[in-house]
Amino acid sequence: MSDLNICVLPGDGIGVEVMGAARAVLSTLEKRFGFRLAAEEHPGGAAYWRETGREMPQGAWEAARSADAILFGSMGLPDVRYPDGTEIAPHLKMRVDFDLFAGVRPIRRLPNTPAVLASPRAADIDLVIIRELTEGLFASRGKGVVIDDREARDTLVITRATSEKLFDFAFDLARRRKAKGSAGLVTCVDKANVFVSMAFFRKIFDERARNFPDVEARHHYVDAAALDLVRKPWVFDVMVMENMYADILSDVGGGIVGGMGLAPSAEIGLEHALFQPAHGSAPDIAGQGLANPTAMLLSTAMMLEWLGHRHGRERLVEAADALDAAVERAFAEGAAFPAEIGGPHGTAEVTRAVMDRI
């Protein structure tokens, strides 16, 4: 019996396939570690919108809100749009509606994946980008204006309330990583030399840093940070930044470790949390069994870890560690070399290789 429940939203395209992988692995973990999560699956996304004119069925949104965690595949299709031309993205609304202010994007190189950076040090890349997810330039979503077909404006908003929560989250993460051997460093990425909002962001960062004397706090301008992510990513541990900057830099981060099929993510608030691979719905390869489930499986491990810590369930934390280690080992032993990054293995083989190692 379980008192924790998760809302499962596979979404569009390969979201459905990688979610299949996640659910198979979850049930292996449930047996192996003796826990059960009540999972309720709901449709939703661009294909659903095309059929029904709604993003998600009635009730699915409330199910997501009341769940202990949301496990998310991918929503959106290039040829399905709202009347104003923007993408079908209920996910963006969830970030705001559920106050998922901290986007967590671990950037870690898996064994045996083709090197993107030439430096041998790139094998040890292990950093985390924290993306503010509810404001910044994205505060302007749905609010930008065009005046007379002559000029358009969008406004970037930084609030003290969100920034304080965000920085505390980042420092806290750095402290926990330090306990496991990382540098214990948070880098605030901004453009305080040009923008008032960014100077404000930095000022709040400096204020919050004082409560974490055991963690080192540094600043980096966003352009220089992008350069250093490519040239020497090993100088970073935890990076924290505004929504739009992080949207870009976390893809640079995904790039240096081999692409989005390997990039898990979590979107965390004080009340809710959503876990999803950082890749999109990839309709070009959907339905062919070629999707790389790695990012989805690592996101699932992040969910188990978060649930375990939040609810004091040691078994969930153990299951998370086991899943993470199984992925790492499947790659290290050459049993998982996804087609998406040039290897021979489709969704089923990668999933099987991971399950066999749990």
Place this chain on the structure above:
Amino acid sequence: MSDLNICVLPGDGIGVEVMGAARAVLSTLEKRFGFRLAAEEHPGGAAYWRETGREMPQGAWEAARSADAILFGSMGLPDVRYPDGTEIAPHLKMRVDFDLFAGVRPIRRLPNTPAVLASPRAADIDLVIIRELTEGLFASRGKGVVIDDREARDTLVITRATSEKLFDFAFDLARRRKAKGSAGLVTCVDKANVFVSMAFFRKIFDERARNFPDVEARHHYVDAAALDLVRKPWVFDVMVMENMYADILSDVGGGIVGGMGLAPSAEIGLEHALFQPAHGSAPDIAGQGLANPTAMLLSTAMMLEWLGHRHGRERLVEAADALDAAVERAFAEGAAFPAEIGGPHGTAEVTRAVMDRI
């Protein structure tokens, strides 16, 4: 005798040293190709501000405005700030005041420079990023607001007038590059799936594209473009984007070809043009003869080419080509391997190696 004059602004730190290299090379070129540019040099920048309370001497600004081109080193020092805490950057004012709307950042790999990307295809990287330089998020410079120490805002502005000029510039460049063997492709980098201003930017791009049927026009979201710059930069030819996006992506571009000491740039308007290396004043290595003059020399070649085309002076275009080829050859022959990227050569040796090959 010369009727073309350039305003020379060495600025701070290594700006002074690399400008020395540029002037030495320019005088070699003048002799070899039989032309003369009247060069007027002015101080200015952060050190000047510290001493005088002014950014530049009276008259220097007007000299810059009335020159046929501005050759710029680097201005700014980390510990010298305006009272509001932002950097001493007369350069940012010039962009707006002289309407230098098109920032041109060639991303090209020089021979024998240490590989940053592992792929062998990275040896052939040759693309150009066009950065809008007068508006976008930077329209908010000096205009952002903080409300009650609670919330801060900066506004991104896209105008039709500037965007049209910008896209025409990009398509025109792609057309000229196509004549020399490039793909003939312009990629508009935006976030039209989320922001009204970016959908407006893209719409104008599509409109202007129709006047250049011989050039291919594509779109790319900014996050995906950042990823592809790292994973497969060879898919790009000319990229064009909003000011802030380009500030970040052009540093990613600089990163994949070895860093800012190799990255030239031009800032072009309809009336004025400024040429400068993309790196900063690097006070940590200033005065030691260690600065890498390559970016400055390649920027000087861009200036000669631009002046030559604009004023119909074939000799200037030839001098530009000769300088560019001399840099390329100095690297190919191992005579220029700057200390900044791990080689043995300081400013003087690199400069000498290039001069010897003109």
